[in-house]
Amino acid sequence: MMSRKVFKEAFVCSLPVMMGYLSMGAAFGILLTANTGLNPLWSLLMSLTILSGSLQFAAVDMIAGSLSLLEIGILTLFINFRYSMYGLSLIRRFREAGPRRWYLIFALTDETYALLLKDRPGAGPGDSDNFMLTLAALNHSYWVVGCVTGSIAGKLLQFNTRGIDFSMTALFLVILTDQCREIRNRIPALIGGAATLLCRVLFGPDNMLIPAMALILIGVLAFRRKLDPPEAERGGDRR
Template sequence: MPVTPPLKPPVPQISVLSLSVPVAMGYVPLGMVFGFLFVQAGAPWWLAVFASVLVFAGAAQFMMVPMLAAGLPWASLALATLVVNLRHVFYGLSLLDKLPAKRWARWYLVFALTDETYSVLTTLPPGTSTRQMVTVALLNQGWWVLGTLLGAVIGAQAQISLVGLDFALAALFAVLAVEQWRSADSAAPLWVAVLSYALAWALLPQQALLTAIGLSVLAGLFWRTSAARELRP
């Protein structure tokens, strides 16, 4: 009798726009701040947009503004950008199994892997198509480029203050943390992060963030080792 091949699991239907809208709430105002500051530092508006298209590095782009204004060499700028974005190496390693096999899509997702895009991609269900993953990354970069364009045009035409929009980044990370919590099987990682930062703030307030990251990594390693021991026969 002929053997019936196993049915493939249905591809999940995902509204990529709904996934990207929370990112837009942070990227558009923050991109505006970057574009505004970049132009106020004396650069042409189109160069700000060019940087957001080809660099797309978030915090590193903000770091770029005073360094360019001070006339520092490009080598110093490149080294500083490498140090700031070094965490993305670990992001990429944890996503190797999820990244698509198509080379062009894989390379673009590696390039566009910001903190927020990483957070969204890690919540996607198994079987998500390459088109959906790339569309999420493209939309997220598009919001940043749009914000940069708006801020650069405003900065070139008027002298106004954008004070207060920097809170958009904190609000964005709060939304992404809630989404990660809702999609996770356990709330333990969130509580580990909160308790690590509380302990770090009490012990080393000047280096609280770095200390909290180290404590969280140690907790993750201990958790994985304990889980592996429990699974052994």
């Protein structure tokens, strides 16, 4: 039985994510409608089952475009690989959550992960599972509501939407700008950008992604010595 106190704590904790998910979800929904014409039920399905902002934005293009299902799978692996790192620090906590962990694992977004890492002063013993579950479900619901609302709004909007797909570029630029505040992310970002640009020139817009991903992997492995100094020099960087 969940106490009101735990629900209230999780709700307050989730408020910043609520703002972000409702607005970014709405932006996704509007873009999905403008670019593909798919109805809001598709937006509902995607937000319920994928629950990944950057992938869903990229999916708008993948769905409309020329990629095969295999390429979509490889691209998904590449874009979302970071999620597998999040789980590493949560293995013990989630194991204690019993069967609920299967949902907690599914709902592990960037934002939910960040909130789960925060300290909870005054938390009672044994309510940790309820707190995590409530927080994850609240964040998931904000995302679904945002995406569907955006899709419905996209159907109703009657203005010239030419150029609205730049919101996808803008989203990735925002994420990249945030990442590049940390110096250790700058060379990987540079490798990613340069490799993709090269593959765009060599292979053209429709066949650039698979070679780009291969080249990026080769690139980051080639720079491993420089980017991955021995344990002692890295300091408090590890999760």
